[in-house]
Amino acid sequence: MIYKRSSALFAEAQKYIPGGVNSPVRAFKAVGGDPIFVKEAKGAYLYDEDGNRLIDYIASWGPLILGHAYGPVIEAVIDKAKKGTSFGMPTQIETELARLAVSMVPNIDKIRFVNSGTEACMSAIRLARGYTKRDKIIKFAGCYHGHSDSFLIQAGSGAVTFGSPNSPGVTQGTAKDTLLAKYNDLESVRELIRANQGEIAAVIIEPIAGNMGCIVPSEDFIKGLRKLCTEEGVLLIFDEVMTGFRLGRGGAQEALGIDADILCFGKVIGGGLPVGAFAARAEIMSYLAPEGPVYQAGTLSGNPLAMAAGLAMLTELNNRPEVFKSLEDKTAYLHEGFDKVLKDKGVPYRINRYGSMMSVHFTEGPVVDFETSAKGNNETFKKFFHGMLDQGVYLPPSAFESYFLNDALSYSDLDATIEALDKIDL
Template sequence: MLKKTKSKELYEIAQQYIPGGVNSPVRAFKAVGTDPLFINRAKGAKVYDIDGNEYIDYVCSWGPLILGHSDDDVVKAICDTAVNGTSYGAPCEAELELAKLICDAFPSMDKVRMVNSGTEATMSAVRVARAYTGRNKIVKFEGCFHGHADTFLIKAGSGLLTAGKPTSPGVPDVFAEHTLNAKYNDLESVKDIFKQWGNEIAAVIVEPVAGNMGLVLPDAEFLKGLRNITELNGSMLIFDEVITGFRTCYGGFQNIVEIEPDLTTLGKIIGGGLPVGAYGGRKELMDMVAPVGDVYQAGTLSGNPLAMVAGATTLKKLKNNDYYDRIEVLGYLLTGKLKTIFEEHDLYCTINRLGSMFSVFFTEQEVNNYEAVQTCDTDKYAKFHRELINKGIYFPPAQFEVCFISCAHEVEDIEKTAEAINDVLNTIK
């Protein structure tokens, strides 16, 4: 059993000053029934808590750290830049460099606007879509998360053709009326919505690979179908690639499936570990944004030099090395081992993987939509997580989050993880 005395003490103090003691809910570890870890430092594929415990990290700051923690080149770039100033509130060369790298990697993007978070990116993209189409309604999918803007905090009503109801107090009903919920991987649910509201729908927003109900892959024709439906109805298609951008390949998942959305949102990896977001698309759409057009969006720290240079350094390293091949192999190796181990323990869980992303679902069902995700045994995952933490393996503290492998992970880390999971499964049958 690892010592967690200082983490526990800090958490008790933090709850006096910060709601729930954390600045993002999942960090509270409530879904796994234990107290959170307070991280003191991190390097490569490892994080170290305030008590000095070492963990092989599969959270990777929820995805941004594809190069691993404290990559030497990224840290040097940040430090060299910080000497000259941490924020200007004015244009800098680094934001131009990052913008060019992003646009060059995405055929669908002529221009991109930098913001500070994925939530800012998605809410801004929806605003552009509404302005361009002159319509108010949007379609989103059960289980897909696009940030915490009022527009997105909606759940389905009694039927797919019923306007949503707010999932969070403080979200006015008027926002819910303009958000329509469809089923992920179910084109018929989308068609039904468009039959009723097609001429009022500004955009369909989707994670091309769902990463906020665990990792759920799109069916072969799902994304193509969305492109066809939106084009036929004069609606915009928005790909939320905050997670998948530069994670699945150099560019986005849209590059792999060869589908060009009207607008794309990004975050995580493009900031190299610092706060960032971005949205971009065709020139005619992006030129609607102030100061060229009338769609207003602004941010004091947008294009912050530290985030821009960290992101640009990360993207250049990804472009000029064989990292994607490396993490594909590591992902294949780890999930292959896990499937064998689970079967040997007569535990038939579903493991979904794409490149360096994977999820272990404690259900025997194939997981390709939100309904299947809901069949997971969350209590069993919670026990699995608690035992795994005590073995020095850091998986996400919730069943419905994604595990990430970084370029800093080694085969030795994979072997240790598989061995730890084998030991853990002996205790949770």
């Protein structure tokens, strides 16, 4: 395929935007080459600035469950835009979307809308600290909760050491209150709680991880985590920015049969527009201003365009629960097809899948946490990514990202994707 215009646009962008992109993974640093610039999209397809059509497996990193430019969502946004784009004042549609979200998700009474998943997770942590009157949090290596200072922490020398910043600009003072545990390792959490008794406000986790590939928690781990948090008076926060309203009406809580204390949402809840939200039981949410002492605010929170898109999207998903089974079946079909082709190619690989999330890892052993995910052969992944791109298939440009399937994908698209894999050299 030809990408001359995309390359020229990237060169121009680098003159005015750091790295030429507004989010680092878009720069193709992990796979090499220049990023693809999108001109438009419809259904399951991206159309780039060079006129290439690409089968899309990122769906704007998750929210476009029903495909790009989905009719009811687009119509809702256009209709709302004609009446004004932002007011900084309450609107009825905020309550409508809140009522619908609360009705779909288990174990929440109230929800607060913000503008991004990062903002949702940042606010959830503040709320947890205010509610528990404790300062420290536990996160898991390989889980991503946005670029707030509290989350940009890498592991120390042992399971019970403090984390240290992995980005300049994050202070040691901030880092000392974030502790690192190992995904799928309950004992690592128990050790941290034991070493910091009475100081842990919350444990935050991607219940189905999507930022080290798709990583599924073991049943013993996730159930044990819920039990441990309850016993220790620690709030369990599910970051459902990726999984919320994607794995089912009730997200990962419903899929896993686990009730978290605070939930973070993004992506789907705005139908692809910039949005986020956090939610909990009334007793926790009552600590939030103006009802309580924990402050959080935003001029664009509850933006009418995002609310209109979110209401249209969630209404469709609520009325058509069969979409989730359709997505799961399509993802299983792709998994099975990839499995057959990769076996024939004789390269070491693992495929992880849950619902409509999936990832391919070029490694020998099981991929259950960040450490095992990092063992993947990145040179093979680069060949895989660019080989598929040359065949008209757009996959995540990083070995540490999940695929997100959308229901506009046809079985012909899936067959074409499997055939593309068969044609490339690894």
